[in-house]
Amino acid sequence: MSELLNDNTKNDQAIPFRFTRLYITLFSILAVLLTGSQILTQWRLRTVQDELWIIRYEALQRHQSQQIVKQALQLTDGNDPKHFRQNLAELRQIFQTFELYHTEGRAGRVKDHNVIIPNSKPVQRLYNGIAPEFMAFQRSISKLLSMQQPADASLPDYQASLQLLLDNEKPFLEEIDAIVRQHTSELRNQLARLEEIEFYIYLTSIAVLLGIGLLIFKPATRRLKQTIAQLVEAEQKASIANKQLLNLNKSLSETRQQLFEATRLQHQQEMDEQKLRTSYLMAGQEDERKRLSRELHDGLGQMLTALKLQIEGLEAGLKRASADSETAGLAAYSKNIANLKKLVTQTIQETRTISNNLMPTVLSDFGIVPAIKMLAENDRSDELDVTFESNLAAGDARLDKNIEIMLYRITQEAVSNAVRHASPSHIHIELIEREKYIHLIVTDNGRGFNPISQRKAVPRPAKNGRAPSQGLHNMQERANLLDGKLRIDSVPGKGTRIQISIPYQMQSVHYDAN
Template sequence: MERLDKRVAGNLTRFYVVALFVVALLTVSGLFLVRRTIRNLNHDSRIVNVAGRQRMLSQRLTKLAILKVNGIDHRDSVQFNALLALWKDSHEDLVSRRLPIENGFVTWKSQPLDTMFQELTPVFDRIHNNLLVIDRDSVAVSDKQNALAEVLAAEPQFLSQMDRIVFQFDKESFERLENLERIEWILDLMTILVLVAEGLLIFRPVVNTTRRVVRMLTESEDALQLSNQKLKEANSQLVETQKELLRLEEEKYELQLAEDRIRAGALIEGQEEERKRFALELHDGIGQMLTGLKLHAEKLKAVQFHDEKHQKRFEQLVTLIQDIIQTTRQISFNLMPSVLSDFGLASALKLLCQQAADLSGIRVEFEGETGERIFMSRPMEIGLYRIAQEALNNAVKHANADRIKIKLEQNKNRIVLEIADDGKGFLISNLKSEGQFLTRNGMENIRTRTQLLNGEIEIVSKVHSGTRLVVQVDL
């Protein structure tokens, strides 16, 4: 079937394209010939008009010459010399076969007309020269009368010859029209033959092929219905199997997600325990030792140093010990702030904002109720605090912000944590396409902690319009 379709389609396409091309060619040729003939007929009428006008001009010039030689008054307003120049120019245009029209010139080719104009030229020159003599005021009256006699003698011959020229123009125009009619008949006949051939070579094979294909389709319809019934039964079994496989895959995926979530939760919980232990070690161990070192150093302040340089070095040492103690306390607070377990999340976030503002010089604000503690589980408090801490660090390091705001509120049975800045912002699409960007800015850690809390996260950011991160967790 497929090979038959391709073969039939190829043959029909070739025949149809050839037939359309021939019909179009014949139609365009006929239109071209008709338009060209119409244009030529218009030009022929212009030529006949000019040739007929020459007869009229010669008679008018003869009349004006008679009136002028005899001194008879007349009401003809045309100038004799202007009319004579027009008559001469028109004759030269006809002789040169180049007649000016509005958009150019009309040219023609005719050996009989060329011969007639050659025979007419001596008669025209004779009349024209005598008319020039009559037009001159300095010529004697007797000479003008002789010239007028020459004009009257040559005028019948000129008019007769012009009649022949006009009739020849008309004859050639009629012959071109008859030639166009013959060509039109030929083109019409060829178009009819092409249409007949198209019916025999294209439409008849199409009918035969269609009849054969329909018969083949009718014969195969029963077999196809039977095959469809079998396929339908097999498809039903396949759908059931696919549903079962899909259910198993979903269960496997859910189980894998649960395992990943438990593993991540255990990892984060272990990290938090390790941070807590390390913070206690710093605070109770190194912190106490540094505090003792500071006390001993302060006792040595009473000792008088003989060298002023030694005194300055001792003061620098005391300052350095104080800076180390402050840095140790800051590290211990970042690892596990004691205010989080003593006073709750709101107080810890407020203290975090104050420390960030002191260290970075950026205006960091906290909005929330610190007087009344929101009761939530210990992992939830730690998770939300780490999310706020990570987002705040991102804003300080990357956003180039002038103002950062952390907002904590309880909406019925839901905790809403919002971190917003007025920094440079970023394209949300970069979070999906640039893995290094996610790791560098801690967004993946924030999402992971939000998922472990069964919460929802929303990130709104535009370039040069700041960033807003909202985390919502059910109590």
Template sequence: MERLDKRVAGNLTRFYVVALCVVALLTISGLFLIRRTIRNLNHDSRVVNVAGRQRMLSQRLTKLAILKVNNIEHHDSVRFGALLALWKDSHEDLLSKKLPVDRGFVTWKSPPLDTMFHQLTPVFDRIYNNLSIIGSDTSGQGGRERALAEVLASEPDFLSRMNSIVFQFDKESFERLENLERIEWILDLMTILVLVAEGLLIFRPVVNTTRRVVRMLTESEDALQLSNQKLKESNNQLVETQKELLRLEEEKYELQLTEDRVRAGALIEGQEEERKRFALELHDGIGQMLTGLKLHAEKLKAVQFHDEKHQKRFDQLVVLIQDIIQTTRQISFNLMPSVLSDFGLASALKLLCQQAADLSGVKVVFEGETGERIQMSRPMEIGLYRIAQEALNNAVKHANADEIKIKLEQNKNHVVLEIADDGKGFLISNLKSEEGQFLTRNGMENIRTRTQLLHGEMQIISKVDSGTRLVVQVDL
């Protein structure tokens, strides 16, 4: 079957390429001849127009010469000298067989026309010389009258010869058309012969080969159906195997997710413990030492310094110590706020909003009940606080918002934390990967991980120039 396909394809391809090449060659040849003849005919019409114009110009010049010699007033606005120069230039162009048209030259080759133009030249020169005498201001009246007589005597001969030239141009154009018609008939006949040969040598073998191939396909149909039946049974077994592999992969993936959650939970728990320890060290250790240093420095204020510069530097030192104490307290609060363990999540979030507003200059509002503490586990309190802290930092740094709102409420056995701003917003599609997972951008991965560890649900709602809203819901 394969050898038959190759043999048939090779033979048909060769015949078909040859037939197409011949048809294309004949078609291109016909188009070339037609375009060339049309261009020549167009040039012939230009030459005939110029020749006809020469007749008109000679008659007009004769009329103007008569009016000029007899001093008769007329309304012809053209200048006699310019008209005479145009007549002479056109005759020289026709005589030299180069007629300027547009950007090129029209040329022709015809011995009869060359002979006729050379015979016309003496008559033209005689008329031109006498017209030049008439147009000259230095010629006398008698000379002009004799020149006019010569012009009137030569004009019929000039017009007769120009008529013969025009008729000769028309005759040669008609002969070229007849020649083109004969060539077109020959090309059409050759094209028909090529098409007939193509039908006999190409399409007929294609029909025979197709009939033979269809018969072979029909004979092999039963064998193909049997093979398909066996293949179907094999496919069923393969599908069952694939389902089993898919189930195993899903179990493996779930196990890996569980391990990742446990590992992330342990890591976050270790971080929180380390933050708590470090916050206590800052507050109880370095904070107390700085407070003592501040007390000693304030006691030294009573000492009078002899140098005013020393007094100024000492005052700056006291202010610097106070700034260090305040910064240390702020770092300790960010690491692990004591108000979170003493008064609960609502109070800690309210204090967080106040501090963020003071530091950033952005209006930060907290909505929630701070009087009654929501009963939840300590890991849940810390997780929700870190989520609010991360979201608030993102809003302050990236949202360009005028107002940020943090809302905490308890709905039956759910806790809902919402952080909303009126900033520039963003496209959610730019925040997700192809698999739909949130990318590590602006702390969103940390928020998503903490939400998963709390077995909660996270939702982000944002549009460009319409703000952003983050909602986290956790079961108590």
């Protein structure tokens, strides 16, 4: 066939025609073989399934015969008269099924599943051989089923029927087993023949496939090599052009990536510089607050305290003079001095409060937990309940100095915003260390607000000269300096929840209070 193809290479129409005709012929043979094999296999499998039903009914006769003997013994047992009617009904039902299965097995059919397979001669001979035992079963059971009451079991006729049943039980079991074995052996022989036929069909299919390979694909492969060579040559030229385009594209991608990286680095540098400037600014603010706090405490506070002591001394002298002279003028002076003393006391207290807000000494001396706890106690009043909880014990390792200051300032800002704008009756502060994060959560039950509209709104000065959203902006800036995240959850009329999460791993930190 390959020679014919080679001889007709000049005829562009003869080669496809011969190739197609041979291809269709060989594949038609293969299709016929495979289809015939499938039809034969399916037919034999259905036959095997039908014969399995026959074998199953034959095997069930063995079990049913044992049940019949058992039920007959229970029926003739005089010790169980209460279940006589029940045993009689069960024996009748089992024997009817037994007769049906035996009759259908002898005829080679199963009516329930529409199966009809004539028995082979060996199987039929075995069924003829078991006929006496089956007839003995019929006579015995028919006699036992005629019993009217439990006392009939002791009569000689019924005892003889029972003995006849027992005498034929074992021969019946042995012969029904022989029938099952014979039927199974015949089924195995049929399967073996089916496997042999399948094997020959398989060999023929392999031969056809080899013919397809030798007579069709081998000549076709030779013809295709020339076309493939031309395609390879064209592909090489296209590959060279493609490589050039890829190099150009790679250069463009590298240039674009470099521009992107330069832009990103510039933006990151600007962000870092902005963060550094903000950090320096806030550090300067904290230093200035510390200086003002120290001056208020050490300078003005001490002078006011000395003034108070002088007024107390003058008040004591006037009281003694008033007691000696009992003049009304001295009493009036004493009253004015008492008012002056009260005013000086309030001034000293206010100075201490301002000094503590600027830089609380408890923060620098004992840490963030006692500082926030004192902040909550100072802001607590009859109209406002401020609570605080933390899983950081006061004796635990101190946090970094900058983190403690930032957390304290954010807490101050959050509480101040809630008191100033939300009018809450309860504020709850939480400071939690979990999964290498420090979480500060401030929750109030005030009037709440819309966080989205608050961020979009243009800041306008409030009555106190401060924009409403300036506090949120300050908290966001402080959180950014610590690489933290600020989350605000608020619904008008349902309160506000502010959470700041800062990445931090607890460790021993040396803190300089100066």
